[in-house]
Amino acid sequence: MRIGIQISSQRVLAALAPLLTVCLMLSPAAQASAVAAGDSAQFAAAFGAKFMDRYWRLHPDDAIPAGYYQVAAIQQVPDEHARAELHRFLSDSLEHLERVRPDALDPATRADRAVLESQLRSEIWDLDEFRSWEWNPSLYNIAQPFDLLLHTEYAPLEQRLRAVLARLDRVPAYYAAAARSIHNPTLEHTALAIEQNGGALELLGPDLDKQIESSSLSAAEKTLMRRRIGAAQAAISAYIAWLKDQQQHLAAGSAHSFRIGREHYEQKFAFDIATGDSASELNQRALAEKERVLTRMDLLTEQLWPKYFPDTAPPAERLERIGTLIRALSMQHVSKAGYTGEVKQLVSDLTQWVQDHHLIAMDPDKPLKVRITPDYQQGATDASIDAPGPYNPGAPTFFNVAPLDSLSPEQAESYLQEYNRWVLPILAIHEAIPGHYVQLIYANKSPSLIKSVFANTATVEGWAVYGERMMMESGYGSDTAEQWLFYYKWNLREICNVLLDYGVHVQGMSEAEALQLLTHEAFQTDEEARGKWRRVQLTAVQLDAYYAGSSAILALRERLKREQAGQFTLEGFNERLLSFGSAPLSLISELVAAPAR
Ligand code: ZN
Numbered sequence: 001m002r003i004g005i006q007i008s009s010q011r012v013l014a015a016l017a018p019l020l021t022v023c024l025m026l027s028p029a030a031q032a033s034a035v036a037a038g039d040s041a042q043f044a045a046a047f048g049a050k051f052m053d054r055y056w057r058l059h060p061d062d063a064i065p066a067g068y069y070q071v072a073a074i075q076q077v078p079d080e081h082a083r084a085e086l087h088r089f090l091s092d093s094l095e096h097l098e099r100v101r102p103d104a105l106d107p108a109t110r111a112d113r114a115v116l117e118s119q120l121r122s123e124i125w126d127l128d129e130f131r132s133w134e135w136n137p138s139l140y141n142i143a144q145p146f147d148l149l150l151h152t153e154y155a156p157l158e159q160r161l162r163a164v165l166a167r168l169d170r171v172p173a174y175y176a177a178a179a180r181s182i183h184n185p186t187l188e189h190t191a192l193a194i195e196q197n198g199g200a201l202e203l204l205g206p207d208l209d210k211q212i213e214s215s216s217l218s219a220a221e222k223t224l225m226r227r228r229i230g231a232a233q234a235a236i237s238a239y240i241a242w243l244k245d246q247q248q249h250l251a252a253g254s255a256h257s258f259r260i261g262r263e264h265y266e267q268k269f270a271f272d273i274a275t276g277d278s279a280s281e282l283n284q285r286a287l288a289e290k291e292r293v294l295t296r297m298d299l300l301t302e303q304l305w306p307k308y309f310p311d312t313a314p315p316a317e318r319l320e321r322i323g324t325l326i327r328a329l330s331m332q333h334v335s336k337a338g339y340t341g342e343v344k345q346l347v348s349d350l351t352q353w354v355q356d357h358h359l360i361a362m363d364p365d366k367p368l369k370v371r372i373t374p375d376y377q378q379g380a381t382d383a384s385i386d387a388p389g390p391y392n393p394g395a396p397t398f399f400n401v402a403p404l405d406s407l408s409p410e411q412a413e414s415y416l417q418e419y420n421r422w423v424l425p426i427l428a429i430h431e432a433i434p435g436h437y438v439q440l441i442y443a444n445k446s447p448s449l450i451k452s453v454f455a456n457t458a459t460v461e462g463w464a465v466y467g468e469r470m471m472m473e474s475g476y477g478s479d480t481a482e483q484w485l486f487y488y489k490w491n492l493r494e495i496c497n498v499l500l501d502y503g504v505h506v507q508g509m510s511e512a513e514a515l516q517l518l519t520h521e522a523f524q525t526d527e528e529a530r531g532k533w534r535r536v537q538l539t540a541v542q543l544d545a546y547y548a549g550s551s552a553i554l555a556l557r558e559r560l561k562r563e564q565a566g567q568f569t570l571e572g573f574n575e576r577l578l579s580f581g582s583a584p585l586s587l588i589s590e591l592v593a594a595p596a597r
């Protein structure tokens with residue numbers, strides 16, 4: 001599982017070759033009686049490993065990133081038949097799940113039930129209502145699973161290549177089905193599909209050939225492999241050519257809009273964010289919060305101005321004042337050569353701080369390893385946490401940091417200014433301690449496959465953002481005005497993510513308005529703002545997770561502080577919150593507030 005500031009891969013509709021269809025679930029009748037008693041153990045049996053195996057066989061491209069390699073050789077063909085089969089599986093499972101009364105289950109199982117129900121409903125909604133399989137051509141791309149099979153050493157090279165060989169056989173059928181599935185796509189996803197499928201072509205290029213040559217596959221296997229690669233390349237090229245043709249046709253003005261609209265937005269928000277609020281409520285809250293944060297930043301600017309500009313009067317306009325100070329302070333940053341060492345030092349300092357201030361107990365047996373992002377994962381310069389998936393909990397967790405050596409001197413300088421002396425610690429807090437890394441360790445402690453696999457992004461991102469706030473409240477960073485100023489700048493980015501996403505998808509915000517919001521009111525660079533504009537055209541609701549999750553956690557904490565008065569401890573609250581893994585916050589709020597049993 002990789003968590004970082006990046007566009008996560010979109011769910012690709014999965015299909016299953018009919019000959020591989022093996023019903024591993026209990027029959028509907030047997031399953032209903034198994035769970036009618038509402039017993040948690042029986043729930044676990046009905047929706048445990050066998051259920052998940054069946055799920056993965058219908059979603060083989062998602063199984064590989066999760067580390068479930070039993071389905072590595074299955075190449076989906078995303079046609080009508082596959083969608084119908086997936087729909088049947090989802091509807092049947094939902095029907096069985098609905099017979100289980102939540103109040104008959106223990107809290108952890110109740111959380112599992114809620115996560116699974118939301119996942120099943122969301123996938124059915126996508127098939128029937130949202131229909132991304134029809135308008136988003138970038139959903140069809142073989143690159144990610146192929147990339148992972150070729151570059152993750154879960155098995156000897158020959159075994160991995162044989163899985164690739166089996167998949168290759170169905171690649172021409174895959175792309176033919178993709179083209180048949182698409183009707184009136186968006187221009188933006190069409191352009192993305194052309195670009196990303198170009199990447200798929202590269203993946204089947206000379207490097208793969210070298211891997212095949214260096215392996216001990218038989219001569220016959222090598223010949224077959226090369227023949228299938230040729231056919232796959234032709235299929236991908238044909239898909240790209242077909243998309244380019246569509247592009248010409250769409251340019252006439254008939255394309256599906258990338259803006260998903262109010263109704264779909266609220267529905268998707270309810271599935272993906274699940275904090276109990278509506279999207280429009282969150283947007284209202286973000287608007288008010290933006291004003292509060294800017295007011296705070298202005299007070300800090302007033303306080304700091306004479307220290308950095310003793311001979312110059314501050315600009316009269318608020319945003320100009322704050323922006324000028326931010327640009328000046330950003331020049332204070334570590335050197336390119338000292339960057340990785342500084343991140344390592346931060347990880348060690350943050351661990352000590354969290355322990356000394358009793359914020360949350362940390363497991364000393366699960367050290368975090370800081371490393372430069374490996375070659376095959378590069379492409380984005382952002383930091384990320386690379387944690388073992390639920391099927392490989394013993395593997396180490398890595399904190400991948402930006403490969404600054406691959407940047408030009410100007411790009412490296414711009415990156416280091418962005419992640420300056422005060423922002424780099426916030427990045428380490430968010431990604432590592434007490435952010436994503438600590439949350440994942442707690443999530444892996446609750447031995448629930450369902451919650452690990454279908455992690456709620458508002459819970460995951462919300463915790464990391466809440467962690468930044470908690471560290472600042474504990475006095476981290478010597479409680480200086482500079483540290484608070486940059487904390488608020490970072491915070492403003494999360495708030496503006498909501499205003500941007502809702503603005504663009506629901507309120508028709510234009511590109512110029514979006515760029516104005518990000519660069520002028522949130523002090524982002526042109527490059528960062530352009531990246532966000534691109535992301536908001538290609539995803540919806542994803543950008544809400546940070547602020548939606550953190551504001552829900554903070555609201556819950558403040559409510560419990562009042563209700564529990566003298567009984568409340570911060571460490572106790574944090575540990576109880578994380579004990580429910582990455583379940584939706586609407587449910588965690590209920591469970592955390594209830595007395596432990
Ligand atoms: Zn994050």
